[in-house]
Amino acid sequence: EVQLVESGGDLVQPGGSLRLSCAASGFTFNHYKMHWVRQAPGKGLDWISYISSSGGTIDYADSVKGRFTISRDNTKKSLYLEMNSLRVEDTAVYYCARIVEMATNNGDGVNWFDPWGQGTLVTVSS
């Protein structure tokens, strides 16, 4: 079974740090690009970070750039999100998600998030 399991969520004070982990199983982890997506309480889904299969290409949403660091350890089949200078507005459930890609006739290609982990809650509050 293809599965992603996040951990590391906690209550932290503003300005604090936290490291999230995402353990993958059931698929060849080092073949896939991975992402982090978050969801503030009662709100919608926001993409926050991406890492290529090798770890050589990384991208961030403007809202977390300079504060969050994505990484992966393919030997451990794990994805990480190091979060520093946390703000109240970073309070959310954080999901890791695998990207599945498919080539198309027009050359654009398509891709989608599947599966998602169950999520881990990060609460930033004093």
Next chain:
Amino acid sequence: DIQMTQSPSSLAASVGDRVTITCRASQSISSSLNWYQQKPGKAPKLLIYAASSLQSGVPSRFSGSGSGTDFTLTISSLQPEDFATYYCQQSYRTPRTFGHGTKVEIK
């Protein structure tokens, strides 16, 4: 960034009803549109990818259509387990962006 606008933001329907949710992109995204279902306290689940392809294991009452800027998710006969929030997401350009969701509630 590409903005995704879903409508309606919520709807109330009965079991057996046909339900249609629309998603509009702020620029053409070809067929790079995915639909997810999310139930309270759970992770999103992929329903439709590439605008109209049904994910394996998803009931055939779900269907997707559209290309360019306008897309539709249709549930042909609403079942009790379909009451949830539905999100569209574009995968044409980074950053990947989501619609704000459509909550389907029981009438």
